[in-house]
Amino acid sequence: MTQARRAVRWVVPGYALLLAVAVTAPLLAPGYLLLRDAVSTPRSYFSDAALGLSESAPRALPQDFLIAALTPVLDGGVVVKALLIAGIFLAGWGAGRLAAELVPDAGIPGQLVAATLAVWNPYVAERLLQGHWSLLVGYGCLPWVACAVIRVRDEATAARWAAVVFWIALAGLTPTGLLLAAVVALACVAVPGTGASRPWCAAGVLTAALLAASPWLTASALGDGLGSSPSPGVTAFAARAEPGLGTLGSLAGLGGIWNAEAVPSSRTMLFALPATLVLLGVVAIGLPAVLRRRSVLPLLVLAAIGVLLPAAAATGPGLAALRDVVEAVPAVGILRDGQKWVALAMPGYAVAAAAAVVTLRGRLRPGATAVVGVVALIAVLPDLAFGVWGKVTPVRYPQGWATVAAMIDAYPADVAVLPADSMRQVAWAGAAPVLDPLPRWVRADVLATGDLTISGHTVPGEGGHARDVQRMLVAGGSPEALAGAGVGWVVVESGSAGTVGDAQRTLQRFPVAYRDEDLTLYRVGGTSRGATPTARAAVIAAHLVWLATLFGAAVAALSGACRRRRGSSSATPDAAP
Known part of the structure; x- marks a missing residue:
């Protein structure tokens, strides 16, 4: 009987892993994830940009720091792909665990439906195509955060508090992931319970979030990335209506990303x-099975808010209000x-889907x-499988990239790059554009404006010095002025x-390395200067x-789990007749 129970315990995580592999199968091959915003390189360094101290806002902290810390011993391509697969796997497994916590009468069948919905949906497909691998890690943590807070509300042991801290910190791989996790955690504080009180629970969540946010809060205070307002991009980054659906319908179906090119083919038609x-x-x-369960209501209310607010923000008045807020407080440009x-x-959504059983x-x-629920969810998004129908695949860098990176690393100094565009579209990297990989491959800081061209309109980034250098190059400025600007x-x-312009007039006076x-x-x-x-x-x-x-929270949570498991095992013989 014990072995049977152990086998059942692994059904949901095994199924979640199967879903994650079905989605990311191409990434199991050698190579690097290089697709739109996703950039992985063999090695990364603790450059000013990786620490959030460049002109760009610290949007990729602490992920860039973590990659720089790991790549001396692990290839960067392996690290990024492993984290992406883990994030999708955690989403499915966590949704099953959350369903087991809140809708235990749904059993394993309900947990499988919840896991399917958490993994097999337009949000995962679109963020994959946009290259938001670290956001998907935070996304995968959300059901675990909810489950951990609900358990603390039931019984506030040290190990359960450690689980809350761990999942919030892991979701904090990016600022967006941290904010998502903090909101989910605060919503779950409203769940009824006899453990930690609501004020103490909320205080603990906020403390954990503040600790997890310390990298990008510190970088924001010390760096220059928030000096300019990102408000021109508010309209460009608004949620988008899909065929046959208004913006509200698209968001309700977990779709509607701003970039129409980062959408699976099945979502581009009726x-x-x-x-x-x-x-x-x-x-x-x-819904009828969960609406009367007080422990589920906070998550259902949060789901409604998570759909309605972005829909409202995509309307004319919503865009105007958001633009005013971002202009007044550039730091909230993350809301764009x-x-x-x-x-x-x-x-x-996952808990309600489980309750359908x-x-x-x-x-x-x-x-x-x-079976019907799982098949239906997969059938209506068939092209999520195999890397969104082969669009998410690893690539290999030409040999020259490693050579150039090594030469720059030998004498690190600011690097100017041409053509004057943050995105690259080269044959060896596939059909989709990708962020320039060079900034994440060298010790030196690569001067990047952060400008993006969306539907023919340019959304300016924060790189003022980089923009000045690029203008100087494109205009064919003097070599002395370029060197005086700190360019190595x-x-x-x-x-x-x-754009290259008249840069050759300047470059012909420099030695070709x-x-x-x-x-x-x-x-x-x-x-x-740096x-x-x-x-x-x-x-x-x-x-x-x-x-x-x-890591401290992980050790504490695992230690507590091991103690509980040993306690359960030792109690079993005494309970036997």
Whole structure:
């Protein structure tokens, strides 16, 4: 009997792993994830950009620090792909665990439906295509955060508090992931319980979130990334209506990302309408079984808010209000991409989907209901499988990239890059554009404006100094002025569209350090100033706080779980007749 129970215990995580592998199968092959915002390189360093001390806002902290810390011993391509697969796996497994916590009468069949909905949906597909791998790690933590807080509300042991801290810190791999986790955690504080009181629980959640946020809060205070307002991008990043659906319908179906090119093919046609109806139908069937459960209501309310607020923000008045807020407080520019906040709906959706088994128990066996629900959810998004129909695949860098990176690392100084565009579109990297990989591959800081071109309109980034240098190059400015601006190297990346202008007039006066069909490296000889040692030390210390919080909480939570398991095992013989 004990062995049977142990086998059953692994059904949901095994199924979640199967789903995650089905989605990311191409990434199991050698190579690097290089797709739109996703950039992985063999090695990363603790550059000013990786520490959030460059001109760009610290949006990729502490993920860049973690990658820089791991790549001396693990290839960066392996690290990024492993974290992405783990995030999707955690979403499915966590949704099953949350369903078991809140709808125990749904059993394993309900947990399988919850896991399917958490993994097999447009949100996962679109964020994969956009290259938001670290956001998907945070997304995968959300049901675990909810489950951990609910358990603390039931019984506030040290191990359960450690689980709350761990999942919030792990979701904090990016600022967006941390904010999503903190909102889910605060919503679950409202769940009834006899453990930690609501004020203490909320205080604990906020303390954990503050510790996890210390890297990018410190970098924001010491860096220059928040000096300019990102408000011009508010309209460009608003949620988008899909065929047959308004913006509200698209968001309710967990779709509607701003980039129409980062969408699976099945969502670009009228098939999006019945597909959304099926997903919402599975959720709606379970609602009668959970609406009267007070422990589920906070997540259902959060799901409604997670859909309605981004929809409101995509309207004319909503865009105007958001633009005013971002102009007044540039730090809240993180709110521009409204659709990503729909992730808040996933935990509530998953629990309701699991409850569909309970609602239909009088008509169908739980196993039959689970099969129908799982098949329906997968069938309406068939092209999520195998890397969104082969669009998410690893690539290999031409040999010249490693050579150029090694030469720059030998004499690190600011690097200017041409063509003058943050995105690259080269044949060896696939059909989709990708962020320039060079900034994440070298010790030196690569001057990047952060400008993005969306539907023919340019959304300016925060890189003022980088923009000045690029203008100087494109205008064919003097070599002395370029070196005086602190530029040590210029890299020309061939084969990608973008502005070059009269740069050759300047570059022909510099020695060529390396040249092949993909890259040309010029030695300029300027000396970079960079961040102060004090600022770097402060930001590194903040990252160490995050790491200590993450690993310390993990050890405490695992120790508590092992003690509980040993206690359960020792109690079993005494209870036997």
